[in-house]
Amino acid sequence: MNNMARFGVSMDAGLLERFDTLSERKGYANRSEAIRDLVRNALVEEKCSHGDEEIVGTVTIVYDHHQHGLSDRLTEQQHGHHEAVVSTLHVHLNRSDCLEVIVVKGKATDVQRLADRLIGTKGVKHGRLVTTTTAGELR
Numbered sequence: 001m002n003n004m005a006r007f008g009v010s011m012d013a014g015l016l017e018r019f020d021t022l023s024e025r026k027g028y029a030n031r032s033e034a035i036r037d038l039v040r041n042a043l044v045e046e047k048c049s050h051g052d053e054e055i056v057g058t059v060t061i062v063y064d065h066h067q068h069g070l071s072d073r074l075t076e077q078q079h080g081h082h083e084a085v086v087s088t089l090h091v092h093l094n095r096s097d098c099l100e101v102i103v104v105k106g107k108a109t110d111v112q113r114l115a116d117r118l119i120g121t122k123g124v125k126h127g128r129l130v131t132t133t134t135a136g137e138l139r
């Protein structure tokens with residue numbers, strides 16, 4: 001790999017041991033790869049917290065489609081933010097529950113607002129927004 005920098009890190013031996021155990025459990029090939037992922041996560045999180053940054057993400061929601069008008073309200077909200085909605089995956093989990101994964105993109109504040117609306121809609125049982133950024137800036 002080009003342009004790799006090496007650095008030394010000092011930390012409490014017990015803390016390092018716990019980190020190594022965690023890295024192993026998560027399947028990292030080595031300590032460096034685990035640390036690189038931590039750094040990338042911190043950078044993505046920081047970027048996504050700035051309202052004007054262009055980000056991408058997914059909103060995952062679970063709801064009961066028998067709840068009166070709920071499917072229509074969720075569809076209405078997505079049409080209302082059509083510029084931010086890239087695609088929607090709908091899965092019928094069982095006789096009543098639906099899982100929807102909505103791919104979103106746009107300014108961080110707009111993405112967050114849309115996610116809050118969808119997740120906060122009455123009848124949505126669980127929801128979560130996962131945000132990320134383009135891979136180009138994360139070597």
Ligand code: NI
Pocket residue numbers: 065090091092093097098099
């Ligand atoms: Ni369904």
